[in-house]
Amino acid sequence: MPLTVPTPEKHGAAAGALQAPERSDWTIDQGWERYTAAEHALWKLLFERQCRLLPGRACEAFVSGMRALPIGGDQIPDFRRLSEVLLRHTGWQVVAVPGLVPDEVFFDHLAHRRFPAGNFLRTPDQLDYISEPDVFHDVFGHVPMLMNPALADYMQAYGVGGHRAQALGVLSKLSRVYWYTVEFGLVQQADGVRIYGSGIASSFKESVFCLDDPSPNRIRFALERVMRTRYRIDDFQETYFVIRDLDELLELARIDFGPLYERVQDKADYEPGQVLASDGLIYRGTGQYHADKRRS
Numbered sequence: 098m099p100l101t102v103p104t105p106e107k108h109g110a111a112a113g114a115l116q117a118p119e120r121s122d123w124t125i126d127q128g129w130e131r132y133t134a135a136e137h138a139l140w141k142l143l144f145e146r147q148c149r150l151l152p153g154r155a156c157e158a159f160v161s162g163m164r165a166l167p168i169g170g171d172q173i174p175d176f177r178r179l180s181e182v183l184l185r186h187t188g189w190q191v192v193a194v195p196g197l198v199p200d201e202v203f204f205d206h207l208a209h210r211r212f213p214a215g216n217f218l219r220t221p222d223q224l225d226y227i228s229e230p231d232v233f234h235d236v237f238g239h240v241p242m243l244m245n246p247a248l249a250d251y252m253q254a255y256g257v258g259g260h261r262a263q264a265l266g267v268l269s270k271l272s273r274v275y276w277y278t279v280e281f282g283l284v285q286q287a288d289g290v291r292i293y294g295s296g297i298a299s300s301f302k303e304s305v306f307c308l309d310d311p312s313p314n315r316i317r318f319a320l321e322r323v324m325r326t327r328y329r330i331d332d333f334q335e336t337y338f339v340i341r342d343l344d345e346l347l348e349l350a351r352i353d354f355g356p357l358y359e360r361v362q363d364k365a366d367y368e369p370g371q372v373l374a375s376d377g378l379i380y381r382g383t384g385q386y387h388a389d390k391r392r393s
């Protein structure tokens with residue numbers, strides 16, 4: 098693979114193919130001082146738009162985490178200030194990376210309670226969709242939940258488990274668990290089903306789709322079931338898995354996945370929209386949204 102040295106003065110455009118890191122852990126300076134007025138303004142737009150959607154949709158932990166952090170609406174947050182607060186609450190830090198980093202580097206950060214966040218911001222023509230995690234997805238989507246002790250421990254366990262899954266050749270199975278919890282998870286709250294997954298919390302359209310649209314399935318989270326379920330990376334999910342409460346993540350963090358990998362290894366995968374007789378079905382989706390897309 099041809100390797101080029103990243104240009105540190107650039108936000109945004111620098112994200113793309115993996116580039117040779119200056120530091121072996123792939124961290125870079127956030128370069129907060131280099132954000133332009135236009136980038137801060139775009140952050141403000143994204144932030145305010147999303148904040149209007151989240152009351153009644155995001156879970157309580159997300160909202161209280163957000164409130165306690167120095168994530169103002171006006172400017173892109175400074176990772177050093179986020180880390181000060183996070184460290185006090187759950188022992189986590191936010192470190193800057195130029196975009197997606199190799200799996201083992203990602204796991205190593207999580208295993209040490211460091212969350213690697215992209216320092217670049219999407220451009221105005223990518224308001225609703227970007228393929229790489231930018232500072233809005235990573236900070237707005239992930240950091241509030243890292244204030245929650247259960248999710249904080251779960252994320253660390255994922256980092257530790259990631260190394261192990263890689264060694265066992267079962268990373269795709271573990272990635273699904275991460276995807277359907279940390280990124281696209283829903284949680285049962287006394288007053289209804291709520292969002293805790295970062296991929297939805299940071300998405301203008303999917304934060305509505307996942308809860309209000311008749312199309313997707315909402316199914317009770319079950320570990321083996323999720324390990325076998327493929328997911329969509331380029332569109333809304335066809336199924337969302339709902340945990341009982343955030344403490345269920347702590348239970349997951351303590352389970353030895355080893356025997357599960359063995360059981361699941363030779364079994365067939367499930368399609369993203371498939372519903373099984375054994376599912377704890379909360380809501381059976383019409384599947385309309387994805388059916389329409391497949392037809393066109």
Ligand code: HBI
Pocket residue numbers: 194196197198199200203213214215230272275
């Ligand atoms: N790198 N910066 C960053 N952010 C991620 O979410 C990320 C990554 N590298 C690998 C990765 N995620 C996933 O593919 C792993 O969870 C398997």
Ligand code: FE
Pocket residue numbers: 230234235238239280295296
């Ligand atoms: Fe993410």
